[in-house]
Amino acid sequence: MIQEENTNKLLLVDGMALLFRAFFANSYGGSVRRTSAGVPVNAIYGFVKYFMDAVQKFEPTHVVCCWDMGSTTFRTTQYEGYKANRPSAPEDLIPQFDLVKEVVESFGVPNVGLAGYEADDCIGTLAKRHSSEAHVYVLSGDHDLLQLVDDRITVVIMKKGQGNYAVYTPEFLHEERQLTPEQIICVKGLMGDTSDNYPGVKGIGEKTAYKLVQEHGSVSGILENLDRLSKTIRAKIEADIEMLHMSRDLATIRCDVPIEIEFTSCGWQVNRAQVMNKFEELEFKSLMALIS
Structure with a gap:
């Protein structure tokens, strides 16, 4: 500093x-x-x-x-x-x-x-x-x-x-x-943000979002490895895939x-x-x- x-x-x-x-x-x-x-x-x-x-x-x-x-x-x-x-x-x-x-x-x-x-x-x-x-x-x-x-x-x-x-x-x-700055966006995409009122993936909270991103690196990494996730988590993500992408986009700060x-x-x-x-x-x- x-x-x-x-x-x-x-x-x-x-x-x-x-x-x-x-x-x-x-x-x-x-x-x-x-x-x-x-x-x-x-x-x-x-x-x-x-x-x-x-x-x-x-x-x-x-x-x-x-x-x-x-x-x-x-x-x-x-x-x-x-x-x-x-x-x-x-x-x-x-x-x-x-x-x-x-x-x-x-x-x-x-x-x-x-x-x-x-x-x-x-x-x-x-x-x-x-x-x-x-x-x-x-x-x-x-x-x-x-x-x-x-x-x-x-x-x-x-x-x-x-x-x-x-x-x-x-x-x-x-x-x-245990996150990089870019992974902050992926976590928000998964868990949503109650303060900003976007939902992320229904049923995935902060703890699970952190764990998934830490293990797979990014939302893209998670989606590439859906077959390695538990049936419950996989079903939640597949059911809310559009909102996952939208939530990730809403969480992304524009720098242009x-x-x-x-x-x-x-x-x-x-x-x-x-x-x-x-x-x-x-x-x-x-x-x-x-x-x-």
């Missing part, structure tokens, strides 16, 4: 992952932080704390924040049930969606997103494209992003409590799960999204006065000490 001095480090932030985590961490007991004008800002407040903690920990030279741009994407076109189980955003969170982007802009950090794609796809595209000129750190709480891990891309998963991270390199991923950033435009150079003005507007007096 430690890079040589003067090596570029690009931090790609999964904006919605941080914002939702911050909202629920800062609205316990039904109390929501508001400005004197009554504008809810609890999620933004927590977002800034998470964001600054990661910047201090990983010391990036460049930073970009990626966002989902609405619930309709190519995945919902492909599978109507995709994320259909998600509840609407809490009422107090809605006005914070635009405001948090203003805060990100005040740090001089580009906000990136494209209608029809998820933030994960934007992150994947930028990570692969810029990993030749910087070591990339992806900050999120979403384990789907582990499929992006390679020698130049480290995925940082936020754990419970500010400042706690699981830092995934290819070595750590293999040590923890038509977005571009000028690498030099996302250098981490904070204009302290600009950030302070935004903090004053949102009445974040206690966060001002974070901006040195």
Whole structure:
């Protein structure tokens, strides 16, 4: 994880992952932080704390924040049930969606997103494209992003409590799960994802999915060796073969999204006065000490 001095480090932030985590961490007991004008800002407040903690920990030279741009994407076109189980955003969170982007802009950090794609796809595209000129750190709480891990891309998963991270390199991923990044997609294809609401193969859970992928290498390897599986497992896969392929495709992060950033435009150079003005507007007096 430690890079040589003067090596570029690009931090790609999964904006919605941080914002939702911050909202629920800062609205316990039904109390929501508001400005004197009554504008809810609890999620933004927590977002800034998470964001600054990661910047201090990983010391990036460049930073970009990626966002989902609405619930309709190519995945919902492909599978109507995709994320259909998600509840609407809490009422107090809605006005914070635009405001948090203003805060990100005040740090001089580009906000990136494209209608029809998820933030994960934007992150994947930028990570692969810029990993030749910087070591990339992806900050999120979403384990789907582990499929992006390679020698130049480290995925940082936020754990419970500010400042706690699981830092995934290819070595750590293999040590923890005995999987390669590509195999993460195969596991999701088999077991589905209750959070994203796609089923995978009915009757195959996490434990069996891991075992099958570890033994046969991939979904393709499993299908080539159906005759070696137990009758029960084979029957489940054969009965749900189309959904297996669809689930695997839904789980695959696209790394060819038509977005571009000028690498030099996302250098981490904070204009302290600009950030302070935004903090004053949102009445974040206690966060001002974070901006040195």
